[in-house]
Structures are given as structure tokens and as C-alpha cells.
Amino acid sequence: MEEPKFNKDLAYKKAEKRIKDIKTYYYLVTGFFLVGGLLLYRNYDGNIFNLSQEYTTWMVILWAIFLIGLGIYLFVPYFHNWEERKTNELMNKYKK
DSSP states (O other): OHHHHHHHHHHHHHHHHHHHHHHHHHHHHHHIIIIIHHHHHHTOOSOTTOOSSOHHHHHHHHHHHHHHHHHHHHHOHHHHHHHHHHHHHHHHHHHO
16 A cells, blocks of 8 residues: 555656756756846957867857757656666666
């Protein structure tokens, strides 16, 4: 009788964590557009493609790459399935 409640609580906690992660991602994207846009606007000298000395531009590009990677991790099911499979594998190992 206790086992189904445990699974229900576990599922709720996983869903709650996922929602929190997605919400955090949206905050990061919003911050990226606000801060990244402001940085690029303040350092714009007429040629945004001159990347040789524009460290700000490189920072914004790397930040965008990070956000793309995080978005892929959050929204592509393959990565969450791997994480869930590994978690279940470890839980079964420790149960024995």
C-alpha cells in the first residue's frame, strides 16, 4: 500500500524539478536577450562581424552556445531518458 504513494510522490517531485528547470531556462534566455543585447549595443562600432578584438561579442556568442546546449538538454527527450535510465539502474543496484 505504501509503494504506490512513494511512486506518486517521486513522480510529483520529478515533475516539480522539471518545471523549475524549464522556468530557470526561460529566465536565462530572457536575461541573455536583455544583457546580451545591451552589451552588443553598447560595444557596437558599425561592424559587428569584426570579431578580432571584440571580446564582448565572443562572450555573447559563447553564452548563446551554452543556452542552446542547455535547451537541447532540457527539451530533447533522449537526454532525460538517459538520466532516468541511469537513475533507475542505480536505484535497483542499491535496492539489492
